[in-house]
Amino acid sequence: MxxxxxxxxxxxxxxxxxxxxxxxxxxxxxxxxxxxxxxxxxxxxxxxxxxxxxxxxxxxxxxxxxxxxxxxxxxxxxxxxxxxxxxxxxxxxxxxxxxxxxxxxxxxxxxxxxxxxxxxxxxxxADYLYTAESFLEFKGKRMHGQRNHVNKFKATYPNWTLREIGPELLPDCLSLLEKITRRNTKSDPIALEELAKTREVLENYAVYGMLGACLYVEEQIVGFSVGEIVYDTLIVHIEKGDTDYEGVYQVLSNEFAKRFVTPEVKYINREDDSGDSNLRTSKLSYHPLKILEKxxxxxxx
Missing domain, CATH: 3.40.630.30 (Gcn5-related N-acetyltransferase (GNAT))
Known part of the structure; x- marks a missing residue:
């Protein structure tokens, strides 16, 4: 071998x-x-x-x-x-x-x-696994916080659009990535590798063969998500948003699911939290169906 x-x-x-x-x-x-x-x-x-x-x-x-x-x-x-x-x-x-x-x-x-x-x-x-249905509408009392963020974003920015990533949108994604990086400089090896490979995915988008979407307010990109479907699960690998726009992450997660969840997709995997307490709180707030141990x-x- x-x-x-x-x-x-x-x-x-x-x-x-x-x-x-x-x-x-x-x-x-x-x-x-x-x-x-x-x-x-x-x-x-x-x-x-x-x-x-x-x-x-x-x-x-x-x-x-x-x-x-x-x-x-x-x-x-x-x-x-x-x-x-x-x-x-x-x-x-x-x-x-x-x-x-x-x-x-x-x-x-x-x-x-x-x-x-x-x-x-x-x-x-450990990965966070959710039902796909839970991200499509943020139904129920326990999802009222996410639903409120989505409603406020759409009321504040009525000219928002979601656009599937193609070659013409990749420069916008890279530009937003650099903007977010300048604001939130991190030095730990995991964060640096995630940043480097996010660039690689965008620069080799056709090679990776991913699903992706950008969130715009008028003609300004404010977020993007990239993932793929494996078996019955939509896996979200990358999610970046400009937090100047309140609710951007809730809208991204909701609209990304609406765009790419098919009848065959039963679950959404939003990956691990790498031990980051803020990320853990955020992922738990969406009420995972299961924590997938490794x-x-x-x-x-």
Missing amino acids: EFKKLTLNEIPLIKPFFVIQKSRICDYSIGGLFMWRDFFYTEYAVEENILFFKVKYVNDMIAFTIPMAESQEAVRRGLDLLCGYAAQNHYAPIFCMTSAEDRSVIEDYFSWKGFSVLCRSDRKW FTIWIEQ
Whole structure:
């Protein structure tokens, strides 16, 4: 098995595997994987039509994701191959970014072989999963705050429009991104990587193949969102707004859902909060259906 550095050239190769995976966590999406590929030094390999990822995780720990394949039998075969690779290269068999469903697969596989399995999750990397319906109208008493923000924005700025991102709107998105960055300079590595990859997505928009929309007041861009649909879930990867316009984020989230939720889309994943208390408060205010834990798994003899 030969691992290679993951680049944007591999998007067409990787994308079909996410359809097979049918996962709702953001890591198993083009945006979730490729926007963080450099941060985690992601490498990939394909063997026997099975996809493998190797990353440099927390504290430079080498870890793997669960193999991706068309059947559970093939996934187990992938685990066989991965264990062989790890042993040959003196790596401990450690798995990261593991969903609850995939945790069960890994636990069953290694327990049957007589190994002990240790699982841990970190709340700051858990995804927020919502029903798609809840973002379409902000119905009910508990969503009255979001609904009020939307109504106030639309009353204050009656000439607002939502426009799908195309090549002609990308310069506006980049201009707004720079404006927001100048206002809110952050120095932590996660924020800097998110900023760099937001630029990359906009500069390589056709390559990423995302869904996106810009919010305008008259001819002034005030926000934009970018995401993708995987399985039955709309995953929102990027959401940027000019907070001079009160209610911009509530309108963005509402209108983005209206534009891109289809009858097949049942859920919206708005990703994790990275341990940011303000972001956590904001995401909780939309009343998630579920917090999707992600596990790191250690295998012990």
